[in-house]
Amino acid sequence: MALTVMKFGGTSVASIERLQSAAEKIIRKKEAGNQVIVVVSAMGKKTDDLVSLARTISAHPSKREMDVLLSTGEQVTIALLSMVLMERGCKAVSFTGWQAGIKTESAHEHARILSIDTSLIRPHLKTGSIVVVAGFQGVTEDGEITTLGRGGSDTSAVALAAAFGAAQCEIYTDVTGVFTTDPRVISKARKLKEISYDEMLEMAYLGAGVLHPRAVEYAKNSHLELVVRSSFSDEEGTVIKEEVSMEKSKSVRGLAFEKNVTRVTLLGLPNNVTAVSHVFDAIAAKQINIDVIVQNVLDEARTSLSFTVDQDVLSDILNVLNDKEGVLGYQQIIHESHLAKVSIVGSGMASNPGVAAEMFHALAAKGIKVKMISTSEIKVSTIIDDDNLVPALDTLHETFHLAEEESLSL
């Protein structure tokens, strides 16, 4: 009998009514002859509410106690969803993270899953129960409650699917799948039938918030097929898997973007092996995330280093860099806000060197100035003015024929 893992996120379980809709999908899957493990998040904005409550007590509440607090959110959902399933005549049983044997590292608030003891859930699957597991949480060897951090419930679902050898892991969410770009911004955006793990990873890292990159990486390493689909309709979703045979003709699969980007440039940094690492050590010590990094050599003695950060953390960054001016030895700091990042993503790019050039041509033709460039095997990111974001997405969507139906030609 095939085993499927179905994961329902916060908006998909935000009310009793939504639990009822989820239950319908779950029961249909069960009645189609599958064993079913369901993974759920906390209802709606419950986690955010609990975080806010804790913040009224302390600016930096104990991470251990935050995990004790936040893990109650999913625990409420598993109990209620199990009740809903039973009320509809199904056998169902709930499992918290610790009950499901989801062992993690002891890093509170962002623990990684180490192992899952499948012997705890397996007997319930065998007797035909739908097993409802709390996502986002686990337990250490010492019996401490942990949570997995951002994207935690997706990761729980993928880890369970991998541990139980599931045929598929379905991620039910509030969108119908993965799109060529955000359909709320570009109306021509088209839902993809399939996307590769690597492409999905780039899309996820580049701001397409459908799936957390952690979960995609886990799925990739476990060769587990993911499906992203809607909780609110029966529309087919997007399959994320190794080979995207149908679409190799297209070198660009999607556009990712991000707003509120600020660029910081250090001019006249010493051109030696340690200068750059000193800069990022200082910033990392303050827990600030850096995105795109570009370095240029000015002459033998000096380089210029630019990187992008979220606009909100600019003042923190400047404080760090000013504090460390003596150690870092740069000559000047300049910065520019109100920028956006636009990226093209596609695994076909690696074998198609003209793609980046095509991107720059398209932007130039619309008079859009590119301020930074960063590339990887399967993506090209550009930093542009915020005002140019929508025109840039428009022209790139057109240039790379993203609105057109997928063809079977290879």
Add this chain to the structure above:
Amino acid sequence: MALTVMKFGGTSVASIERLQSAAEKIIRKKEAGNQVIVVVSAMGKKTDDLVSLARTISAHPSKREMDVLLSTGEQVTIALLSMVLMERGCKAVSFTGWQAGIKTESAHEHARILSIDTSLIRPHLKTGSIVVVAGFQGVTEDGEITTLGRGGSDTSAVALAAAFGAAQCEIYTDVTGVFTTDPRVISKARKLKEISYDEMLEMAYLGAGVLHPRAVEYAKNSHLELVVRSSFSDEEGTVIKEEVSMEKSKSVRGLAFEKNVTRVTLLGLPNNVTAVSHVFDAIAAKQINIDVIVQNVLDEARTSLSFTVDQDVLSDILNVLNDKEGVLGYQQIIHESHLAKVSIVGSGMASNPGVAAEMFHALAAKGIKVKMISTSEIKVSTIIDDDNLVPALDTLHETFHLAEEESLSL
């Protein structure tokens, strides 16, 4: 170093502000040189809210899933209270029921505590942490989450105090102690300095809702001193212990009462050994609680049996009795509602046979008709008309000098 267990109920932890007040009391206790275990309930009406939520799903939700659901309430409180204590500079650490090693029977929704593995908490007490434990919950040998039912958090506190050999178990609540009778009804009601376990048990069973009888029984069996006191002031509370040396002069210690009582009488029940048990078997099968029971023999063949129930269950009772009329063999059912139960309680009564007579005289002098009487070693209960409740309490409070200060005479 002395160990104290402090229990804070729902109203005492209903908001962050109240958690702050509780924290003050806890820290004062700690700074006075005690090891401290704190036991908490769910915040305010949280448990009721969760029950209501479950009832929107099912009229009879799975008891196992109810326990998974309800146990989140206390888990939220332990995390938040620990944060509050840490924010005030204390070492604090939270424990759910399962983390604290509180092993119970597998009877969901009303499990009894079987054992507590003190080795899990002990190291934290030794290193000076305030240990905050979720009341009302435990775990079975098989790792199933259980709850303890009504009075559960009091019971958790007493069980922990007994297991750890605590000097005292303090129950912080929204009243300042145990009163001679309900001060909201009889303004002259006086707070008792001490009361014995047995007296407290009778008071509790008779409707004085300060402490659950289960917890009192557990304390009695463990020879553990309980203190009931206010979360909202520093007033001294009431000590519940074996010997009440100071107050033996008084045979009556308090008045308990209950409203909404209905009396049901079966006339002409066969006078044989099984008839009465058949009646109560039939009622028990419907999970209906019976209170006072009185049986009179009419003649050799027939008896009359009266019992009191909560007014709300009258129609259920009548349905059961009518259904079973053939089996039970009674001749007629009569019933009367709008009754009240008034009881005098005091361990001095056993050795003072005139007390019951004094009670009946006092009631008769006010023209209050007694409709049923039931006695035990340390209490006399009477059933009277609801309208007579306050006059009855008034005259009994006066008759037994309950408003007068306790004396030291023996």
